[in-house]
Amino acid sequence: MNLKRKFLLICGGMSSVILLPLALVSTNSTTNDGTENGANIALGKSTEQNDFENGTEFKGSKAVDGDFNTRWATNQSDPSNGAKTLIIDLRSEQKVSSFQLFLERDNITGFKLFASNQKENLDNDANKVFEWIESKQNLRRTIYYGNFTSIKENVRYVMLKVTNWSESGRTIKPNLKWKNISVKELELYTEPMDLQNNIYNVLEKIQDWRPTINADGNKITLPEGIDSSRIEIHADYEQIIDSKGNVFKPLTSKTVELLVIYTDKKGKKHKVKPASNLEVTGKFVQQENKNPKPKVAVEIAEWYSNSNENLKLNKDFKIFVKGKLDEKLNKMFNELKLDFKDIFNKEIEIKSFVDSDTTNGNIVFDLTENKIPGYDEETYEMIIDNDVTIKAANRIGAFWSTRTLLQMLKSSENFELPKGQMKDYPKFKKRGLSFDVGRKAVSMDILKAIVKEMSYYKMNELQVHLSDNLIFLEDYVSDKKEDKDIERSFDAYSGWRLESSKYKEVDGKKVYLHNEDYHYTIDEFKKFMNDSNDLSVNIVPELDFPAHALSITKIWKEFAVKKFGTNANGKRTLVDHIDITNPEAVKLIKEILDDYTNEGKIFDKNSRTTVHIGCDEFFDSPDAYYDFANEMFKYFIDKGIQVRLWGSFTHIRSASKHIKEEYKDKVEMNIWSLGWADPSAMYDEGYKLINTLDSPTYMVPNGTGSRGAYRDFLNNKNIYDHYEANIMGNSNIPSGSPQMLGGMYAIWGDSLLDVRATGVSEYDLFERFKDALPYFATKVWGVGSDGLDSTFEEYRDNVISKIGSAPNSNPSHKIKLEKNSSHYFSYDFKGSNDSEKLLDKKGKFGIMNLSSGMTTSNEEGISSLKVVDKTAKAATNIDLLGFNNRIKFVIKRQKVSDVQEEEVIFSADTPYGQLAIKARQKGSTKFGFSRELMDYTFDYELPYDKWVEIELVSEFDNAKKVAITKLFVNGKETGGKPVGTNGSRLIDKKTGEYKVEHTFTNSSSLFIPLQYIGDGKNTFKGYITNIEHSLNEADKNKFEKSVLENIDFSLKLLKNNNVTASDISIEGIDKDKIMSDIQLISKDDKKLVVKVTLSYKNDPNISIVKNKIIDLENKSDSVVEPLKPKNNKDNKKTKEEPNSTNKETPKDSSDKLLEKTNDDKNTSKIGTYIASAIAAVFGSIALVLGVLLFKNKNK
Structure with missing residues (x-):
């Protein structure tokens, strides 16, 4: 064989490129001889070395133990000081x-092998059977193999003599x-x-292979001399090249990265990266002067256009569906209809x-x-x-x-x-978020909003971290x-958010595993999970064992590890660790x-749910940890359920325990720390990987x-x-490998509890999730071989700003004001009957x-709501008001019973x-509010028996993406930061x-709660009135609107039956200057609720809305015949006379409140008289001022 060739194979401990010399042996193997050539006769034999690293167990015996996780290592020295044998x-x-x-490293530059039946003079040249010296044509590597220069029949001793080495590896x-x-x-x-068929020679051929495509353009040409039935092809884009080497031409040319998996005769799989990537020629060549690729939330994988034209959809376009519609597809199209309606306020018809x-x-x-x-x-x-197909x-x-289309x-x-x-298609199978709801409770509504947002950006997996506790248990240690x-550490907060039937009786009471302050029921x-699946998002529940388990150990204290660990200078207790050396604890x-995985339960085999078991940051017995992990893997594999954990097998080491080989390729692993789980080693061992590396993807929100x-x-x-996603530290895992599943980013609650x-x-938290979503989603969906379509700034400012957030979702509780209205609601408690007094005079919320x-x-002449x-x-x-909405009300508080804990x-x-918003916060005498198991107070005490004007607004900080709630008393900001x-x-x-x-002040974000006045348990006592909303911004037309507000108009019925x-x-307005619009909101046998909009003819954009009630039982509200029209002069006189002649009109409740709160606003007595006088005559001059104003404007 040719021993001079350069090996470029995938392995652990890699450089940034990870083109390593023949480092493809699975380092987890314990009995791998690497050949198909018989038994390794050195395995387990006695050894003798002339050096090993001080303070370690890295002796020569580790080189013949069959375990590639161990090694013989020497002390540092220069080769001039002697060879290592x-x-x-x-x-x-x-x-x-x-x-x-x-x-371990390719740093050896020369070695020899000797064999003899005598130990003495073993390194005599006569006993030399092999020698290797590095040269330019024969570079260092990590694996050497070969035949001896002479076969020795009677050998007892074999010596490895390393004659030369460098301090650094070549690769x-x-x-x-x-x-x-x-x-x-x-x-x-x-x-x-x-040697020709030696597995490493075969692998060398594969790694030297430069892939090509056959003449027909539909198949990869495999390396010569290799059994193709043993080869699997894996591409980073399997939509272009599949596992059989079939080629599906992309629209335009695209570079594909390949990985070859070769199965040897013993069934062992070897992963090899060829010498080069493959350029796949496209069907077309995109011209620069034709329509460019559309820019949407995540980049479109392939695009081609030979046109400069646009398709304009029909005004009332329809969606036609070819194929059979099942329940899932019907849900999908219904979602599209709802989303389209929310974005464009239009209905679309969907039909077969x-x-x-x-x-x-x-x-x-x-x-x-269903198969293309x-x-x-x-893929789509x-x-x-001429249409969209x-x-x-x-x-x-x-x-x-549908997301791309929207x-x-x-x-x-x-x-x-x-x-x-x-x-269009993704590069990675799993693209997700890991979200900690164990440490801080998070409502189901927010989880649903997260899923909706994820699906809008084609992210497909939400890992819900359902159980955890305060990690800094040293905070409870003196x-x-x-x-x-140790005992006090059990007082730390913990969360188990999923309903469990498991409980323990403590002092005669059933104490359940799940949290009482908040948990999700099994049904919800x-x-x-099902609703998320309809949005193409899979939910992965995570229940953390055997650490991060205080929810369990504070109930079953007999199974807690009651000692101190090494973190925080030895002051962090391990009470959140389960003692897994105890079989009863594992049981x-x-x-x-x-309770969750048995047949028929929520996460059983038929649910096709991946279950995450945590399994990280365990600081007790490593041996017990490996036994536990093996037992858990068997538990889930036997049940047919996919199991996942946080990678920890590098940091947690055992001298005697390992993960069983048969489990490794069946386990999914979040790689979260290079120190806790080396990505290359985990890849070599066969685990399926998800890049969730703490740097850069860990978020620990703190405001x-x-x-x-x-x-x-x-x-x-x-x-x-x-x-x-496939690059973790210096590890570059082949993106096409079936083991490289994808990437996640994570939100952790360490600073939330x-x-x-x-x-x-x-x-x-939702804001922080949403802030990162577009950028992360783009990278895990894939950007193709041509790189990003936009710079960061272009993507942020020109793409995301247009696309925005997911439709048909409103976690921020944004409100939509009625047309022509600047108020969402207004209750002044004025009227001729209770219905009118309790009517929302500005909004849509009725009585x-x-x-x-x-x-x-109407005590003291002030219209109000009295609470006793x-x-x-x-x-x-009304429900909730989102940020930057201002609520104002006037209140007079009265004393309550001493036993009432809050108001x-x-x-x-x-x-x-x-x-809740409170006149008195529990445990305090001060004004405040509560939300999400947190209570806030302002440095302000609401007085008794005094009318006070209160304003509240939760102002959103666009930089920090939190809100600070502010309190205003009689027009002045008061009480400081809550x-x-x-x-x-x-x-x-x-x-x-x-x-x-x-205490804390980083965030006081509050959706102002207005569903109820009071709470039915600890409602304040006193009076409240003029409850009104306004936007938290200056109204440049405030004066003009006040003119309209003060018009005293009345409504009459032209008929009593079937009223529209x-x-x-409408009577009492100058119809030459003022326009009116009347809408019927609701009606019953006794009354009509009517919305009246008044606006100026000269400037219709300035308008106000008032809701009125017409009493059908009051004859004065109806007329038998329409009034005869009058000329303009008479009409004007008729409309103005009631106000101008009413010289002794009683003061209304707003006048009374002005007087009642006057002292707090530091208004002088003279000012009070002037204000009262103005209020008394304002109705008579309001229209005149308005007319003069608009005449001046029009000039």
Whole structure:
């Protein structure tokens, strides 16, 4: 054989290119002789070495133990100080004819082999059977094999004599400066090798192979002299080249990276990367002056256009479907309809195609074929010509096409699409997010919003981290470091978010595993999984064992590891570790899992769910850890369930325990730390890998706005410009390998709980997820061999800014104001009857519904809502207000019973904790609010028996992407930054006693809760009125609108039966200057609810809205016949007279409140009189001012 050839094979411990010399042996093998040539007669024999590394067990015996994870290693020295020798005693005289030598690094530049039946003078030239010296034509490598120059029949001793070496490897760890030698294995064989068919010679041929395509252009030409039945081809784009070497021409030329997997006669698989990538010539050549590739959320894999024209879809275009519609497809098209409606406020018709249908200007989905060559389940094709024709072999590909279609339409004008064709598909199978909901509760609504957003960007896997606890258990440990500290550590917060039937009776009470403060029920989580699957997103539940398991150990304390670990200077306890040396503890874990994985349960085999078991950061017994991992792998494999874990097999080492070979290729692994799991080693051992490397993909939100690994946000530019899922540190795993599954980024809650909480809300977390999503999604979907289509700045500013967020989803609780209105709602409690008093005068929320303990009131001449009982509760139908919306109300608080722990003004239903605005926060005397198991207070105490005007707004910081809630009292910002608490208390490190409560201010994001006035449990006592919304921005037309607001108009019915809006007459406005629009909102036998819009004829954009009630039982609200028309002069006089002659009109409630709150606004008595006078006559001069203003404007 040719020993001079250069080997370029894939392995561990690689440089950035990972083209390594014959380093393809699976380092996990324990009995691999690397040949098909018989037994290794050196295996397990006695050895003697002249040197081994001080302080280690790296003796010569490690070179003949059959374990490629061990090695014989020497101390550092220069070759001039003498050769390094290893002698193998075969224990009896035997025939020896050939060898194989495996090195850790390719730094040896010369060695010799000697064989004899005598140990003395073994390295005599007469005993030399092999010699190798590096030359320009014969470069260093990590594997050597060959036949001896002379066959020895009676050999007992064989010596390896390394004569020369360098401090650095040629390709393996070239930056490591360590002048020693390191031998993994030396194997000896009785018979000569068939060098031509030696496995490493075969692999050398494959790695030297430069792939080509046959003359027909449809098949790869495989290397000569190799059994093709033993070869599998794997491409980074299997949609172009499949595992049999079939070629499916792309639209335009594309470079494909190949990996060959060769199965030897013993069934062992060898992974080899050929010497070059393959350029696959496309069907067409794209001209620069033709329509360019459309820019959508993630880059389109293939595009070709020979046109400069656009297709303009019909005004009422239809979607035709060819093929049978099943339940999943019907859901997909319904989702498309809803999304289209949300984006464009238009309905689209979707119908099955018949031959008579005209498709021009319409959209056609061709779903007639479920197997199309060159298509995987995610592939779709879209041809835009006289119509849009979409083809896919699977529902998932069809669904991805709808995302592309929506994004193209959203970025276009007038529903025009560039003519051309695309074929689109991903590079990686798994593209996801790992989301920690164990440490901080996160509602199902936010999880659904995340899935919706992920699907919009073609991300297909959400890994939900369902259980965890405070990692910094040293926060509960005093300087004394005693048993009390271990016991106190159990007080740390933990979360188990999925309903479990597992419990333990403690003091006669059933204590369940799942959290009482918030957990998902089995039914709702199962529905969530199914609904997510409809959006082509798979849910991977993660339940963490045997560490991160405080939820278990605080209930079953008998199974906790009750000692200190080595982290945090030895002050972090291990009570969140399960003692897996105890068989009963492992049995408990299985029982917990059985609740989810047994037949018929939520994660059983038929659910096709991947289950993640954590299995990381375990700092107790390594032997027990490997036994546990093996047992867990068997548990899931036997049940037919895919298992996944966080890679930890590099950091956690055992001298005697290993993962069983038969499990490795059945396990999926998140690579999260280069130190905890070396990616190359894990790849070599056969695990399936998901790049979730902490740097750059770990986010630990804290509300500071920082960017980078373990910070508040990811560094999106770094992700977009540099991230590649298959590159982890110096490991470049072949992207086409079936083991290289894809990539994830992660959001961790280390700074969201207990004494580390920063106040970050679940929506703040959503913002951080969404912030990184487009850039990460682009890279894991794939950018092709031609690189990114846009720079980071172009993509951010010109693509994402247009495409925006997923449609039909509103986790930010954005509101839509009624046309012509600047107020979402307004309750002034004025009116002639209770219905009118409780009517929302500005919005769409109708009549407030009061419980007992609440009445309308006009005490002191002020229209208000009176609250007398803490069980009172009024339903407004408003729900929540998103950021930058201002709520204003006027309140007079009265004293409540001493036993009432808090005083709630407004509240809303919430999945967990409390969502409320409070006149008095619990545990305090001050004004505040609560949300998500956190309580906030302002440095302000609401007085008793005094009318006060309160304003609240949660202002969003666009840089930090959190909101700070602000309080205004009588027009002045008051109370400072709200301070949050979560019930956690810091300990005195000297005494170990709990002391001050933990506080935080980084985020006080609040969706203002207005579903109810009060909460029915601890409602405030007193009066409230003028509850009104406004946008948190200056209104430049405030004065002009106030003129309209003060017009005192009335409504009359022209008939009493079958009333429509046209049957309602408005009186009291100057119809020459003011326009009115009347809409009938609702009606019943007793009343009509009417919306009236008033605007100026000279400037219709300035308008106000008022809702009114017409009492059908009040005859004064109806007229028998329409009024006769009058001339303009008479009409004007008639409209103005009521206000101008009413000189003794009583003050209304707003006038009273102006007086009541006057002192707090520091208004002088003179100012009060002037203000009152203005209010009394304002109705008479309002229209005059308005008219003069618009005359001046028009000039």
